[in-house]
Amino acid sequence: xxxxxxxxxxxxxxxxxxxxxxxxxxxxxxxxxxxxxxxxxxxxxxxxxxxxxxxxxxxxxxxxxxxxxxxxxxxxxxxxxxxxxxxxxxxxxxxxxxxxxxxxxxxxxxxxxxxxxxxxxxxxxxxxxxxxxxxxxxxxxxxxxxxxxxxxxxxxxxxxxxxxxxxxxxxxxxxxxxxxxxxxxxxxxxxxxxxxxxxxxxxxxxxxxxxxxxxxxxxxxxxxxxxxxxxxxxxxxxxxxxxxxxxxxxxxxxxxxxxxxxxxxxxxxxxxxxxxxxxxxxxxxxxxxxxxxxxxxxxxxxxxxxxxxxxxxxxxxxxxxxxxxxxxxxxxxxxxxxxxxxxxxxxxxxxxxxxxxxxxxxxxxxxxxxxxxxxxxxxxxxxxxxxxxxxxxxxxxxxxxxxxxxxxxxxxxxxxxxxxxxxxxxxxxxxxxxxxxxxxxxxxxxxxxxxxxxxxxxxxxxxxxxxxxxxxxxxxxxxxxxxxxxxxxxxxxxxxxxxxxxxxxxxxxxxxxxxxxxxxxxxxxxxxxxxxxxxxxxxxxxxxxxxxxxxxxxxxxxxxxxxxxxxxxx
Ligand SMILES: [Zn+2]
Numbered sequence: 001x002x003x004x005x006x007x008x009x010x011x012x013x014x015x016x017x018x019x020x021x022x023x024x025x026x027x028x029x030x031x032x033x034x035x036x037x038x039x040x041x042x043x044x045x046x047x048x049x050x051x052x053x054x055x056x057x058x059x060x061x062x063x064x065x066x067x068x069x070x071x072x073x074x075x076x077x078x079x080x081x082x083x084x085x086x087x088x089x090x091x092x093x094x095x096x097x098x099x100x101x102x103x104x105x106x107x108x109x110x111x112x113x114x115x116x117x118x119x120x121x122x123x124x125x126x127x128x129x130x131x132x133x134x135x136x137x138x139x140x141x142x143x144x145x146x147x148x149x150x151x152x153x154x155x156x157x158x159x160x161x162x163x164x165x166x167x168x169x170x171x172x173x174x175x176x177x178x179x180x181x182x183x184x185x186x187x188x189x190x191x192x193x194x195x196x197x198x199x200x201x202x203x204x205x206x207x208x209x210x211x212x213x214x215x216x217x218x219x220x221x222x223x224x225x226x227x228x229x230x231x232x233x234x235x236x237x238x239x240x241x242x243x244x245x246x247x248x249x250x251x252x253x254x255x256x257x258x259x260x261x262x263x264x265x266x267x268x269x270x271x272x273x274x275x276x277x278x279x280x281x282x283x284x285x286x287x288x289x290x291x292x293x294x295x296x297x298x299x300x301x302x303x304x305x306x307x308x309x310x311x312x313x314x315x316x317x318x319x320x321x322x323x324x325x326x327x328x329x330x331x332x333x334x335x336x337x338x339x340x341x342x343x344x345x346x347x348x349x350x351x352x353x354x355x356x357x358x359x360x361x362x363x364x365x366x367x368x369x370x371x372x373x374x375x376x377x378x379x380x381x382x383x384x385x386x387x388x389x390x391x392x393x394x395x396x397x398x399x400x401x402x403x404x405x406x407x408x409x410x411x412x413x414x415x416x417x418x419x420x421x422x423x424x425x426x427x428x429x430x431x432x433x434x435x436x437x438x439x440x441x442x443x444x445x446x447x448x449x450x451x452x453x454x455x456x457x458x459x460x461x462x463x464x465x466x467x468x469x470x471x472x473x474x475x476x477x478x479x480x481x482x483x484x485x486x487x488x489x490x491x492x493x494x495x496x497x498x499x500x501x502x503x504x505x506x507x508x509x510x511x512x513x514x515x516x517x518x519x520x521x522x523x524x525x526x527x528x529x530x531x532x533x534x535x536x537x538x539x540x541x542x543x544x545x546x547x548x549x550x551x552x553x554x555x556x557x558x559x560x561x562x563x564x565x566x567x568x569x570x
Contacts, residue, residue, distance in 0.1 A: 024149025039146025190463025212403030227396030262331025460521030
């Protein structure tokens, strides 16, 4: 049992001003965490117990499928990322530093590379497969916008697992097992997730799914069909085009003066037309070659689709000066007479009598027809799914909702194995590459999300499985020796049945104690108050309003029954 008197217990009534969302404010007010800096937090004793409870559930579920735990370093030699070029992909989001000998080190944003290299120590033959490893540790990311409390941290706590199999069939089985582990974990810790189809970022086209929680504070966008079951990450949704060419009179192309008119909006306002009559022309640079990308005026470029199409991880956007060097101007870029490769979104094909930049300052062309007035080397689906797009599965209407990604599982396949030489010999002495899967749960994100989903005006309402303490015993009058003795006696008995309780033995008023217990969200409150003289104590659940009076001899039984009834999964 844990007595509150003389403990490091901090709650505050004033609302922190530097947090934007209710859950993040409550985590600080309830003394679960202390904010050191933007995106950097300390877990205080109560918050740390929540972290441990979630970690224990993850360990239990991982162990069930025979995944073994290791602990990797967070500070590593940057060279390990060279083969996968992933530091370039994480771009400016990685923390790197130098040691005394000028060696470059990285605070790991991810651990796939280290696990691939580690597995080489074990794997030689097919007999060494299959196995799975996991760890629960810190990772680092230099977030552009660390905000929303624990949801987007710079140093974050994650459980990440990796499976190693001889072939696709083995990987499929490992993936399915991990999928179930994730399902069970989220169930047990009390998070409602939706499984969102996603494509792994590395162009191998293998399956990848995200566990997302619907939340207005999410930084992920999910497309959900209102008619069928289609759910996918917005970046991955195919925009199917059902346009047809209208029976319009094709006009002759014309150069027009458009002084200081640059953006799509400025052009359409100036020419009094729909923004979608304007062709959006972008110049990109891939492997030192310039290419032009065309989209309909209001469409947004989906960079992921473009990267996959061009089979590249890096796309550069030239500066204004660079554009001038190659004979065009920002705001006036267009495909007419361009010698570059031109890639257009499929919608552009249907733009008749359109408007585009003239590669000349203060000029545009109007009445432009694709194919007639300019060449398109290839058409492809390049646009980011928007509200005007329809479900690629059933053509129904879709909504775009925000989600917090709390878990992500994906089939890596053999790409890292090829990069790092993770091979084995099979039954016929042939060399094969190991097929890997990668699986991650963001523990801080889970906590941030749970509090966001489970609170009221008085404080946090922890799901019982992860609450810092399941039971709080509140002594109304600590000067009453009998109450005091009974509370600690009950505490010891609860310890014996594995339900370590919190005992509020502080000298504060009962009002302060109740307010604190509500704020920190302990699911079951047992109060030793006025009715104690009649042999009863008061039991109140954090998520219910009514009080129950229970005979002192039956308290433990009642508590056990409540906990049993709240178990979500075993
Ligand atoms: Zn649909």
